[in-house]
Amino acid sequence: MTLPAAPDPIGVFVVDDHDLFRAGVKSQLPDDIVVVGEASEVEPAIEMICERVPTIVLVDVHMPGGGGRLVITKVHETAPGITFLAISASDAPEDVVATIRAGARGYVTKAISAPELGSAIRRVAGGDAVFSPQLAGFVLDAFASIPVKDVDPELDLLTPREREVLQHIARGYTYREIGDRLFISAKTVEHHVSAVLRKLQLTNRYELGKWAYDRKLI
Amino acid sequence: MRMTTPQAPGTDIELSLGRVVAGYRAFGTLWLAVLAAVTLVARPGPDRPWVVVVMTAAVSVWTGAVLWMSGRDSFVLRSAPFLVADTVIAVVTLLAPNVAGSGSFAGGYALAAVFHGAYAFGWSGAVSAAAALSATALWRVTSDELHDLTASSGAVLVYGFCAAAAAWTLQVIRHRDALRAGAEAALAGARADQARAEERAGLATRIHDGVLQTLALIQRDKDDPARVAALARRQERELRDVLYGTGPGAGEGFRRSLVAVCADVEDLSGIRIDVVTVGDHPGSPQVEAIVAATREAVVNAAKHAGVDVVSVYGEADGDRVAVFVRDRGAGFDPVAGVAGGRGIAESIVRRIESAGGCAEIRSAPGEGTEVHLTVDGSQ
Numbered sequence: 001m002t003l004p005a006a007p008d009p010i011g012v013f014v015v016d017d018h019d020l021f022r023a024g025v026k027s028q029l030p031d032d033i034v035v036v037g038e039a040s041e042v043e044p045a046i047e048m049i050c051e052r053v054p055t056i057v058l059v060d061v062h063m064p065g066g067g068g069r070l071v072i073t074k075v076h077e078t079a080p081g082i083t084f085l086a087i088s089a090s091d092a093p094e095d096v097v098a099t100i101r102a103g104a105r106g107y108v109t110k111a112i113s114a115p116e117l118g119s120a121i122r123r124v125a126g127g128d129a130v131f132s133p134q135l136a137g138f139v140l141d142a143f144a145s146i147p148v149k150d151v152d153p154e155l156d157l158l159t160p161r162e163r164e165v166l167q168h169i170a171r172g173y174t175y176r177e178i179g180d181r182l183f184i185s186a187k188t189v190e191h192h193v194s195a196v197l198r199k200l201q202l203t204n205r206y207e208l209g210k211w212a213y214d215r216k217l218i
Numbered sequence: 219m220r221m222t223t224p225q226a227p228g229t230d231i232e233l234s235l236g237r238v239v240a241g242y243r244a245f246g247t248l249w250l251a252v253l254a255a256v257t258l259v260a261r262p263g264p265d266r267p268w269v270v271v272v273m274t275a276a277v278s279v280w281t282g283a284v285l286w287m288s289g290r291d292s293f294v295l296r297s298a299p300f301l302v303a304d305t306v307i308a309v310v311t312l313l314a315p316n317v318a319g320s321g322s323f324a325g326g327y328a329l330a331a332v333f334h335g336a337y338a339f340g341w342s343g344a345v346s347a348a349a350a351l352s353a354t355a356l357w358r359v360t361s362d363e364l365h366d367l368t369a370s371s372g373a374v375l376v377y378g379f380c381a382a383a384a385a386w387t388l389q390v391i392r393h394r395d396a397l398r399a400g401a402e403a404a405l406a407g408a409r410a411d412q413a414r415a416e417e418r419a420g421l422a423t424r425i426h427d428g429v430l431q432t433l434a435l436i437q438r439d440k441d442d443p444a445r446v447a448a449l450a451r452r453q454e455r456e457l458r459d460v461l462y463g464t465g466p467g468a469g470e471g472f473r474r475s476l477v478a479v480c481a482d483v484e485d486l487s488g489i490r491i492d493v494v495t496v497g498d499h500p501g502s503p504q505v506e507a508i509v510a511a512t513r514e515a516v517v518n519a520a521k522h523a524g525v526d527v528v529s530v531y532g533e534a535d536g537d538r539v540a541v542f543v544r545d546r547g548a549g550f551d552p553v554a555g556v557a558g559g560r561g562i563a564e565s566i567v568r569r570i571e572s573a574g575g576c577a578e579i580r581s582a583p584g585e586g587t588e589v590h591l592t593v594d595g596s597q
Contacts, residue, residue: 092461111454133529137494144497144535170494171542171588172529 010125011036013054015045015071016087017063021110025058028114033121042066046074049082055125061088061099061107069095072102085124087112093138100139101201106130128190129197136169139200158196165192231395233291235388239337240288242330247281249325250274250311257315257323265319273314277327280307296338305331305347309354316358329380336384348381421460428456448488455481472499472509472539472595476532479513487520490527497534504593505539507573511566515543515589518563523547523587537596546586566591 010033014022017040026035036054039045042065049057049071057075059068072084086104088096089111096107105124108117109132120130131139143158158166161182168178175193179186254274257264264270284304287295294300308331311324328351335343352374359370432453439445473495480491499505512530519528523545531542563579566589570577575593 133492133494133531137496137531140496140533167531167533170496171531172492172527172544 009034010056010121011052011054012121013045013049013052013057014038015042015049015057015063015068016040016060018060021060025117028117029121030115030118033118042070045071049075050078053079053082055083056121057082057084058087058121059084059099059104061086061095067095067099068104069099069102072099072104076103083124085121085130087117093141096135097138097142097200100135100197103201105197106132107135108132109134129193131166131169131193131196133170133172136166139196140166140170142200158199159192162192162196165189166196169193231392235337235391236288236291236295239330239333240285242333243281243284243327246325246327246330247277250277250323250327253323253325257318257320260321263320264315266317269314269318270320270323273311273318273323277307277311280304281330295334298339301331301335301338301343301347304334305350307331308347309350312351312354312358316361329377332377332381333384336381336388340389341385344381344385348377351377425457425460428453444488447490448485451490452481452485455484471501472505472532472534473497475501475506475509476512476530476541479509480516480530483513483516483520487517489520489525491516491520491530492527493530493532495532495534499534499537499539499595502595504573504575505595507569508539508541508575508591508593508595511569511577511591512541512543514566514569515541515591518566519543519545519547519587519589523549525586534595537594539593539595541591542588543591544586544588549581549583549585549587551581551583563589 009031012029012033012035014025014035015038016022016025019040022038022040026038029035037048037052039048042063045059057071059071061068063071068084068086068088075082075084084104086096086099086107087110088107089109100107106120106129108120108130112120112132123130140158140163164182165178168181173181175189176186178189182189251274254270257270258267284295308328311327312322314324315322331347332344332351335345335347337343339346355370355373355377359367432449435449436446439449476495477493480493483489484491512532516528516530519525525545525547527545529542529544531544533540567577567579570591570593573593575591577592578590579587580590581587
């Protein structure tokens with residue numbers, strides 16, 4: 001993916017209760033991304049983010065005292081314009097989907113390499129959604145769990161194209177590769193992913209919450 | 219003296235006590251009915267026999283209603299208005315003979331109000347009801363030549379004694395039951411605490427053993443980055459399984475066996491295998507075949523592609539089970555590759571086709587490889 005030379009560095013705020021992780025992110029991010037602040041607990045994080053107004057907040061899904069979900073909800077009450085990218089070492093599906101539903105623009109795992117994290121941050125900063133293969137799998141699973149009867153087609157169903165795009169992401173393809181495979185532009189792929197994100201956040205279905213629980217019982 | 223207030227309705231002991239009290243009421247009603255019948259047939263009969271009949275009918279209906287509510291442990295039975303009404307009815311049974319112009323036919327029914335007072339409100343209820351009945355008995359002495367002081371004093375003593383006996387007995391029973399319930403709850407709590415502590419200890423041991431072992435190995439092999447990465451990867455997988463996994467004995471469905479196979483290859487090859495699954499299938503020979511073929515495809519990618527990561531995507535949509543194995547490695551020309559002795563690709567295809575499925579291998583030199591497997595998992 002070619003990126004235009006970014007004159008203004010992207011300001012990132014890191015919320016994670018693991019000091020080592022924050023230190024690692026700070027030292028490894030590319031030059032065009034600057035860490036403007038960090039917090040290890042939910043309450044101070046909310047306060048500092050509202051005060052410093054970073055472009056992007058990198059937020060850990062699992063944290064004592066409410067987790068990333070609470071940070072997103074609280075910050076969006078006062079500053080709805082701040083963009084969140086969720087990150088976590090564990091991928092309990094219910095937590096990840098709940099964090100996305102709270103308003104995160106994407107989810108990546110901590111196993112991600114520094115350059116990949118950099119490009120994920122640039123993508124969410126550019127207004128796109130970032131779906132890791134893992135998240136694409138969770139989302140496909142979640143939507144498949146909504147009972148076929150009385151679905152709201154606008155919100156509860158993925159279009160065949162959206163499913164196809166998610167499946168390709170889950171299979172490990174990049175947006176550009178997916179565009180090539182499906183004969184559409186990478187921008188259109190982005191568009192589909194954003195649409196899925198919107199559906200995921202708007203649908204009221206309690207099944208999306210219930211799904212993760214049921215899934216463990218299979 | 220410590221007052222033991224009645225316990226919450228619905229507990230076993232309260233239901234039993236309520237039944238006993240209602241049982242006495244039924245007995246008292248029978249008593250009243252028998253005396254009323256005797257009063258009616260005796261000569262000289264009452265001046266107004268209908269009063270006797272109406273009184274008996276009213277008491278019977280009231281008792282029926284109380285028995286019905288008692289079976290449902292109704293809150294009404296514990297209300298002050300109910301006790302007042304019940305006491306008023308008992309008082310009326312005592313006064314009815316004056317109106318009817320007959321001898322007393324109330325029998326022991328009035329005591330039902332005393333017992334009920336003790337049941338619903340403890341000492342205060344029993345004493346209130348007994349006081350009302352006693353006042354009635356004494357008032358009759360002054361108003362009515364039919365009753366003499368001796369009989370009425372006897373009645374007052376009986377009401378007082380019954381009130382004290384009932385209130386005290388219920389108090390003791392309730393107190394004992396509260397002690398018993400408390401002890402049982404404490405025991406259950408202690409057992410639950412113990413079970414939780416054991417589970418936590420077991421989990422901690424399970425996690426710590428593995429992690430300590432891995433850390434020891436990492437320190438020993440610190441100069442071999444590939445080995446360190448593989449060790450860390452395996453430990454991560456084990457921890458994930460402990461934290462979010464289905465646990466042992468959760469069956470060998472599609473999802474689980476696919477993840478297990480990939481984990482196995484990851485350990486053997488030292489190459490990271492990212493697995494994403496959607497849906498699940500309980501398992502069948504066809505599913506076993508697709509998982510076995512997946513293993514070959516992953517091994518193949520790990521060996522020949524020359525990459526660090528292989529992506530595996532498994533999807534079960536009802537009986538349709540599909541797997542994609544993808545790498546961004548060297549790739550090969552599928553036609554020439556098979557002809558040139560790339561037997562593994564061939565054996566994957568054969569394996570899947572004999573299970574009635576289909577395998578598609580998409581690759582080109584420098585373009586990476588994707589193996590797409592599908593089977594119908596129905597038995």
